[in-house]
Amino acid sequence: MNLDDILARLAHKPELKVDLAEVALHLARDEYPQLDVEAYLCEIDGLAHEARPFLGSSLESQVIGLCRYLFHEVGFRGNKDNYYDPRNSYLNDVIDRQTGIPISLSLITIAVGSRLGLCVDGVGLPGHFIVMARAGATRLLFDPFHGGKLLDPFDCERLVQQSTGAPLEVTTEILSPAAPGLIVTRILSNLKGCYLRAGEFRKTARVIGRLTQIAPDDWTQRRDLGTCLFQSGQAGRAIDHLDAYLTALPNALDAEAVSKLLQQAHSEVAKWN
Secondary structure, three states, rough: OOOOHHHHHHHOOOOOOOOOHHHHHHOOOOOOOOOOOHHHHHHHHHHHHHHHOOOOOOHHHHHHHHHHHHHHHHOEEEEOOOOOOOOHOHHHHHHOEEOOOOHHHHHHHHHHHHHHHHHHEEEEEEEEEEEEEEEEEEEEEEEHOOOEEEEOHHHHHHHHHHOOOOOOOOOOOOOOOOOOHHHHHHHHHHHHHHHOOOOOHHHHHHHHHHHHOOOOOOOOHHHHHHHHHHHHHHHHHHHHHHHHHHHHHHOOHHHHHHHHHHHHHHHHHHOOO
16 A cells, blocks of 8 residues: 555545545554554454354344444453553554554454454544444444443534533534545644643654545645654754645634744844854
8 A cells, every 4th residue: 555645636526435444554554664564454354354253133133243342352441540541542552452442443443343344434433533323213322431332413412512601502513424535634733732732743743644635625634743743852853844835825823923934034044054
């Protein structure tokens, strides 16, 4: 897989069908350059093979069996104690540690389920990520972060309330399958947030660089990329991104602050000459 090509294609066609687990593992190579993607894909294949005897004939029994295997037999679990650990967002770490956040545990569920012939989609609720299994007209929502608990729309509203502190009326549209491009963007956005919280600006810039590939028209990402490059001591590389933001959005509310940062970047570069 050529990750740059896939991100470019997802930028133009977010609904493009891709193996999300494979994409996530290639993204993890930015942090772990020696990561053996094929070996981890084989591990996922192995999980699917071992899970098959747990599945029944109806959709509900298949979901219950899949969740029993993943979250009770294998022991995948949500990392509630250290939620913002970046390792929760790297699929290889999630497989190794059997620990993750809602979206990464959902990716495991989607990957294993698809290899078993199930139709499992990601559903991006505000502040939380769940999955939905489909068969004909039947839809089942469940929550990998909480051990595969089955959900109804009212449960989803409570989850959003707990995660964001804001009420939300769950609609059919909100519970629609998330496009692969949006899922990849959310994975990267989570990583961006983790590294920002830790003050790791160089790694944050690396992640934002990926975000600019999949969301090239999101000028706030260009601004944030320039800011993080500057904060990590790369003033020269920051200039083009900050300038691009101001050119695209000259009347932005933060234009004055970004302009001052751009001036600082030019001043830093001038010291080198």
